[in-house]
Amino acid sequence: MKYWSAVAAFLMSILAIPAQAQSPGVTATEIRLGQSMPYSGNASAYGLVGKAMLGYFEKINKEQGGVNGRKINLISLDDGFSPPKTVEATRKLVEQDDILAIFGTMGTAPNTAIHRYLNSKKIPHLLVTTGATKWADPKNFPYTTPGMISYQTEGKIYARYLLQKSPNARIAILMQNDDFGRDYLEGFKLGLGANAAKMIIATQTYELTDPTIDSQLANLKASGADAFFSISLGKFSSQSIKRVKDLDWKLTDFIVPTSSVSIKGILTPAGLDAATGIVTSSWNKNVADPTWANDAGMATYLKFLKEYMSAFDPNDSSMVTGYNSAIIMTEVLRRCGNDLSRDNVMKQFASIKNMKLDMLLPGIEVSLSPDDFRTYKTLQMMRFDGQRWNLFGQAITE
Incomplete structure (x- = not known):
């Protein structure tokens, strides 16, 4: 009897161990995550x-042996910022690569294309690199979470800024014709309140397939507006900044979204002189700002860049976005321990409270709950002086 009891106990122990280890995308030595990124195309x-995310996981794998004994393998595919390609890439990641979760996929339209698919399969769709309001909807889409501040929140903050600084502004708006653009516009109008109808005097839209936005900018200038909100991405952000200068459009206020702050990727192609004076907001520290010269978090970030991202310009703020999200993702996996089921991944994500990150501005933390998936809720305004971004005013929480 003792022999058979021992055999039974042994068999039960063998069966019990893989029960957790056999979660999709998880082995005894590896955790597989997937994403698609615009490594080609307009964005x-x-x-x-995505490259910063890959770099951070390389750091964790090399310096810490991964998380809880398992190395993180992020499979990052190129979708060219094209929703059909995002769908193709995501299906491959889920159905062939057998990933645990989709992490950090870029863009509103690409993520919209895979939103219902991933939630219907109960696959974590975490820290998407887009701020559409719909990503923070745990009641209807409990497996999707945002990795950026809500576009509506950001739009509201810009509206409040204008109401205080230029209450009589005549505002022109260029808007990407998708959920990205509509979310910003909705938040901006909500922030202006009853003033929206009289202050917004012209709106033009563009499609991601448009070669240029020259005609839209010409029409907006002709409206007589003295304030401009360019709700644009990638090359269209650069084009809008450059074209305003080329048209000699005299603006009192020129606002761009947080996605347009990259000096190398967005402002330099437009011309740094053309970008001088534009206003946006941030929740992150700026590498070029001497305020953080002796800051411990900045020192840690710069060390990471030197060791794992040395081929890239440290001033490119896109890397901060990837760095922050990768830190949060790593913490979620750490909290999961050996229970790497998809449901526990979501549970541990929602349990994060008062998490400080190296590159977050003072007073900004990550606090989540099962009813609130919004990763960031606070912003601070900043202005470009031709060389770097400068913070001004106080941080604003919605």
Whole structure:
């Protein structure tokens, strides 16, 4: 009897161990995550977000042996910022590569294309690199979480800024014709409140397939507007900044979204002189700002760049986005321990409270709950002086 009891106990122990280890994308030595990024196409400047994520996981694997004894393998595919290609890449990652979770995929339209598919399969769709409001909807889409501040929140903050600084502004808006653009516009109008109808005097849209936005900018200038909100991405952000200068459009206020702050990827192609004076916001520290010269978090980040991202310009803020999200993802996996089931991944994500990151501005933390998946809720305004971004005013929380 003792012999058979021992055999039974042994067999039960063998069966019990893989029960956790056999989660999709998980082996005894590896955790597989997947994503698609715009390494080519109109939004290729943002591909650096994915490269920073890859670099951070390389750091964790090399310096710490991964997480809880398992190395993180992020399979990062190029989708060219094309939703059909995102669908193709995501299906490959899920159905062939057998990933645990989709992490950090870039863009509103690409993520929209895979939103229902991933939630229907109960696959974590984490820290998407887009700020559409719909990503923070745990009631209807419990497996999707945002990795950026809500576009609506950001739009509201810009509206409040204008109401205080230029209450009589005549505002022109260029808007990408998708959920990205509509979310910003909705937040901006909500922030302006009853003033929206009289202050917004012209709106033009563009499609991601448009070669240029020259005609839209010419029409907006002709409206007589003295304030401009360019709700644009990638090359269209660069084009809008350059074209405003080429048209000699005299603006009192020129606002761009947080996705347009990259000096190398967005402002330099437009011309740094053309970008001088534009305003945006941030939740991150700026590498070029001497304020952080002796900051411990900045020192840690710069060390990471030197050792794992040395081929890239340290001033490119896209890398900070990837770095922050990779840190949060690593912490989620660490909290999971040996229970790397997809449901536990979501549970551990929602349990994060008061998490500080190396590159977050003072007073900004990551706090989540099962009912609130919004990763960031606070912003601070900043202005470009021709060489670097400068913070001004106080941080604003919605």
